Amino acid sequence: MSENRVQSPALRGKIMSAEDAAAFIHPGDNVGVSGFTGSGHPKAVPSALARRMTAAQSAGEDFRVGLWTGASTAPECDGALFKVNGVSFRTPYQSDPECRGRVNGGEAYYADAHLSHVAQNAAWGHYGELDVALIEVAAVLEDGRLVPSTAVGNNQTWLDLAKRVILEVNAAQSARLEGMHDIYAVGVPPRRAPITIVSSADRVGLPYLRVDPEKVVAVVETNALDRDTKFSEPDENSRRIAGHILDFLRHEVKKGRIPANLLPLQSGVGNVANAVMAGLNDGPYENLTAYTEVLQDGMLDMIRSGKLVCASATAVSFSAKALADFNANIDEYRKRIILRPQEISNHPEVIRRLGVISMNGMLEADIYGNVNSTHVLGSRMMNGLGGSGDFARNAYLSIFMTPSLAKNGALSCIVPMVSHVDHTEHDVQVLVTEHGLADLRGLAPRQRARLIIEKCADPKFRPALADYLARAEKGANGMQTPHLLGEAFHWHLRALKGEPM
Amino acid sequence: MSENRVQSPALRGKIMSAEDAAAFIHPGDNVGVSGFTGSGHPKAVPSALARRMTAAQSAGEDFRVGLWTGASTAPECDGALFKVNGVSFRTPYQSDPECRGRVNGGEAYYADAHLSHVAQNAAWGHYGELDVALIEVAAVLEDGRLVPSTAVGNNQTWLDLAKRVILEVNAAQSARLEGMHDIYAVGVPPRRAPITIVSSADRVGLPYLRVDPEKVVAVVETNALDRDTKFSEPDENSRRIAGHILDFLRHEVKKGRIPANLLPLQSGVGNVANAVMAGLNDGPYENLTAYTEVLQDGMLDMIRSGKLVCASATAVSFSAKALADFNANIDEYRKRIILRPQEISNHPEVIRRLGVISMNGMLEADIYGNVNSTHVLGSRMMNGLGGSGDFARNAYLSIFMTPSLAKNGALSCIVPMVSHVDHTEHDVQVLVTEHGLADLRGLAPRQRARLIIEKCADPKFRPALADYLARAEKGANGMQTPHLLGEAFHWHLRALKGEPM
Numbered sequence A, B: 001m002s003e004n005r006v007q008s009p010a011l012r013g014k015i016m017s018a019e020d021a022a023a024f025i026h027p028g029d030n031v032g033v034s035g036f037t038g039s040g041h042p043k044a045v046p047s048a049l050a051r052r053m054t055a056a057q058s059a060g061e062d063f064r065v066g067l068w069t070g071a072s073t074a075p076e077c078d079g080a081l082f083k084v085n086g087v088s089f090r091t092p093y094q095s096d097p098e099c100r101g102r103v104n105g106g107e108a109y110y111a112d113a114h115l116s117h118v119a120q121n122a123a124w125g126h127y128g129e130l131d132v133a134l135i136e137v138a139a140v141l142e143d144g145r146l147v148p149s150t151a152v153g154n155n156q157t158w159l160d161l162a163k164r165v166i167l168e169v170n171a172a173q174s175a176r177l178e179g180m181h182d183i184y185a186v187g188v189p190p191r192r193a194p195i196t197i198v199s200s201a202d203r204v205g206l207p208y209l210r211v212d213p214e215k216v217v218a219v220v221e222t223n224a225l226d227r228d229t230k231f232s233e234p235d236e237n238s239r240r241i242a243g244h245i246l247d248f249l250r251h252e253v254k255k256g257r258i259p260a261n262l263l264p265l266q267s268g269v270g271n272v273a274n275a276v277m278a279g280l281n282d283g284p285y286e287n288l289t290a291y292t293e294v295l296q297d298g299m300l301d302m303i304r305s306g307k308l309v310c311a312s313a314t315a316v317s318f319s320a321k322a323l324a325d326f327n328a329n330i331d332e333y334r335k336r337i338i339l340r341p342q343e344i345s346n347h348p349e350v351i352r353r354l355g356v357i358s359m360n361g362m363l364e365a366d367i368y369g370n371v372n373s374t375h376v377l378g379s380r381m382m383n384g385l386g387g388s389g390d391f392a393r394n395a396y397l398s399i400f401m402t403p404s405l406a407k408n409g410a411l412s413c414i415v416p417m418v419s420h421v422d423h424t425e426h427d428v429q430v431l432v433t434e435h436g437l438a439d440l441r442g443l444a445p446r447q448r449a450r451l452i453i454e455k456c457a458d459p460k461f462r463p464a465l466a467d468y469l470a471r472a473e474k475g476a477n478g479m480q481t482p483h484l485l486g487e488a489f490h491w492h493l494r495a496l497k498g499e500p501m
Helices: A018-022 A045-058 A075-083 A097-104 A115-123 A155-161 A236-254 A271-282 A297-305 A320-328 A348-354 A388-394 A445-455 A462-474 A490-496 B018-022 B045-058 B075-083 B097-104 B115-123 B155-161 B236-254 B271-282 B297-305 B320-328 B348-354 B388-394 B445-455 B462-474 B490-496
Strands: A030-033 A065-068 A087-091 A132-140 A146-148 A164-170 A216-222 A265-267 A288-291 A308-313 A337-339 A357-361 A364-366 A397-401 A430-433 A436-439 B030-033 B065-068 B087-091 B132-140 B146-148 B164-170 B216-222 B265-267 B288-291 B308-313 B337-339 B357-361 B364-366 B397-401 B430-433 B436-439
Touching: A018 A045, A018 A216, A030 A155, A045 A075, A065 A075, A075 A087, A075 A097, A087 A097, A115 A155, A132 A155, A236 A271, A236 A397, A236 A430, A236 A436, A265 A271, A265 A297, A271 A297, A271 A357, A288 A348, A297 A308, A297 A320, A348 A388, A348 B348, A357 A388, A388 A397, A388 B388, A430 A445, A436 A445, A445 A462, B018 B045, B018 B216, B030 B155, B045 B075, B065 B075, B075 B087, B075 B097, B087 B097, B115 B155, B132 B155, B236 B271, B236 B397, B236 B430, B236 B436, B265 B271, B265 B297, B271 B297, B271 B357, B288 B348, B297 B308, B297 B320, B348 B388, B357 B388, B388 B397, B430 B445, B436 B445, B445 B462
Parallel strands: A030 A065, A030 A132, A065 A087, A132 A164, A164 A216, A265 A288, A265 A357, A288 A308, A308 A337, A357 A397, A397 A430, B030 B065, B030 B132, B065 B087, B132 B164, B164 B216, B265 B288, B265 B357, B288 B308, B308 B337, B357 B397, B397 B430
Antiparallel strands: A132 A146, A430 A436, B132 B146, B430 B436
């Protein structure tokens, strides 16, 4: 196996165990790892590092690192390191329960960020110096070029910035990933040039990652699949939300605002997003394209059916079944899929130019259309912003969607005032729940409020929302954006006490 | 005079009085006017229209229009029309007291928007159809091309979209503005191409506006100066804020993150911005550039001194004295100043590529670095977002600044939770008050809070802010972003009652 995957003689000489490789990571180091939504993360070294941390901690030593990723990883990376409280700082997106617990418990600092910003933040030194890059690749070519794995993320940036590099060469990833990627770096000002992508299918870079072989201190061979990202069939609410969105897109085409093959699609992750993709796949569309962040089962179905002719992303994130299909038919998929650095997949320049149709989930929206994507009841971090801000602000259409109720109907996802703002009303054009779709484009706050209450809120919460709005309009703060600041969070306070909103 | 300024024979035949021209505007029309921060707005027709409105209203008729602009105009435009309650809908930025009163009084709908979004929003029909474009120009050439005035704003978009066009040809504007502008349209997806601006000085379009002469229903000759935008010498607080920013920029250069001539500057309007420009003008810098929205007295000083070699903007907004200098020396200034459509001056693609240093004022920030730029006590609209969001999210550095206190020290501009969010913590890298500068880059919320309280809050409010943070951290909502939702707005509620915070 190793003969095939590590062809560079220089790097073959650095093959070692995960345990030995982990010894190159020291207490206080900043470590930039590969990995995006459960794909392409290092599978072996993090656990070996966690064991070293536990040993050090037993000896009374503080062994923690700063952990920079692409986005979320998996139990054997984020999970292993946070479980032993081995991370002092984490950026940007995460979804691991161990990580979430430490972050919300105040044991680790977590800096959430727009995913397109992370590479430049790091290059500019906002997170300090990068000591180690720990990157999974599919293969090392004879001349040292690296065949990227199932996620590109910030890998090239980590390889460029790090003082030391550890490569995990994963034989479970298809060697035929070679050629699927498009690695392009924008650099830092003042020497940046236009990114010349004018359609999702355009390639502007090269299909390989580059690394200075002198910096590579270890190569670890692994053979482990990516996370099985469960794919569940859409439930009734998701199908209804998808139905409203599909009706709306039909309307936009009919109005002549967008072409019959729509504009490039961006879809967040989850059940609702899957339902929208399934609906598009069953619909009358042809020659659809995607310029998105993560490619999931739904879009893979659309490629297989021929509806989706090109999908650009920074990572794939599949169920075990879809991953097997992806690997079995990768020569065909390679014609339709391009994986780019997340700085490019999420770049405002390209998203705005292409006029992406952006669809993302949320935790709650308020009656004015401000959206909370991250903080449960204003304080507890769920997963982070991800690319929602990169897409929503720059898209042709920014759609946010959620079922209208949470916690078995106790909580309303439409509230008087969101307890945390991730997307302001200016970046939220369309809100959708199972009850309906509010097209907020061109509306002022008081107009938005009436429409959101009418179209999106669950009927049982509509009277209370309308009452809040009516009293706010009559109150001392009943101006451009009417609010009752003394009770704006009463709904959340009830929820904090475990009561229905 | 008219011989010189309206050279097109076809359009000369359409010269008429403002009163006659105003008759082309009907009740319920949407009217797109020129004008940006008191410059380049129509000077005569709005007042004539307001007189028609008053007459119609006396006869019991509802005569109101939708008013779309570049940004703020002046008393003879926004002021005249709002005074007679003649506007039902207004977008995007405004600063007129009559307008603000109607908007906050619930008599007019106001849709605030990122200034870079307005042209595409209109082109996509978000605001309905555009009936009339009412555009000030400096001259009409023989072949019908238009020499733009002191503000470009959305003028080309209004000319393209409108069913009928009224031109005001203002002899008080220098005819030698010709050649200063760079008019370029990005169009709508899916046919957009890269905007090939790679430095502030690049020109990618043509120096003229175009209009279908068949659509021009009236040409009105005027002779009136732009608004005298008062320029006051920086006060002590402004000088201190500027001092902190100048120290910080020096530090960034020393760290090698930005070149010795910095990166292109964007500066919001007002006293603090002026102080920063004055400081840069007195500093050791050479070959500075600006990629900004509005060019004010401060930058004109820097061009005159030779420090600023190129300034790109969408409008100038000068004091009477600076305007006289601008007009007297326009042949020199034309070598250094480029005026572009606001879609380009504020375009995320260009701002991000150039790595602009963005400096904007604000009303308040919270301890986590969320910024309120628009809503006094969460409800009363001041002026609108302007381009702050276009710049802040895409800049190399996004700096927000304010004196630490308002209302003679009764109110703190650093609060536990902002009463309205225009810029989320992810888009706010640096906060500055007269007390100090908080460099928030790469920090998590709990780290940001300590730094903001220490560096930016007025000393008399620091204990209460620290107490809020400490109790929030211990409370049920003491997680990623600790908050006490039951008292997050207590400071604002006291202010609403007229008490000190």
